[in-house]
Amino acid sequence: MKRELGIARCGLACCLCAENAECGGCDSDNCPDSAICENKACSIEKGISHCYVCEKDCKKGLLNKIKPYGFTLFAKRYGLDRLLDCLEKNEERGIVYHREGIIGDYDDFDDVEKLIEFIKTGKR
Ligand code: SF4
Numbered sequence: 001m002k003r004e005l006g007i008a009r010c011g012l013a014c015c016l017c018a019e020n021a022e023c024g025g026c027d028s029d030n031c032p033d034s035a036i037c038e039n040k041a042c043s044i045e046k047g048i049s050h051c052y053v054c055e056k057d058c059k060k061g062l063l064n065k066i067k068p069y070g071f072t073l074f075a076k077r078y079g080l081d082r083l084l085d086c087l088e089k090n091e092e093r094g095i096v097y098h099r100e101g102i103i104g105d106y107d108d109f110d111d112v113e114k115l116i117e118f119i120k121t122g123k124r
């Protein structure tokens, strides 16, 4: 895990992303959808670093997917450091962020509270 890359504006985990050998994270503009990313454009316009510091409960752009939405909600509730601590611990437990392409162990959830429990405990 490249902890220093943290999470993208939308909540995707740059620190664990399979692309992060070449990509320097969200603000490097190397994310494939950087130019059209609604979350990036909106958060820049609002002058905030990430969607997790926004006051809105929003499902715009990538926030309509459970993984970035859940990571954003987690960071809103518990802070970025706790999210990164949990992701680090889960990686040690063998939980894989990108197992096949962009799909991994954090994607197969319908209920965001269950995803948040999984981030905290590594158990489902
Ligand atoms: S491709 Fe996107 S999610 Fe992956 S490291 Fe780059 S900015 Fe982050």
Ligand code: SF4
Pocket (backbone or CB within 6 Å): 038, 039, 042, 043, 046, 048, 050, 051, 052, 054, 055, 056, 058, 059, 060, 061
């Ligand atoms: S309104 Fe939505 S997309 Fe815009 S910064 Fe807030 S959470 Fe992100």
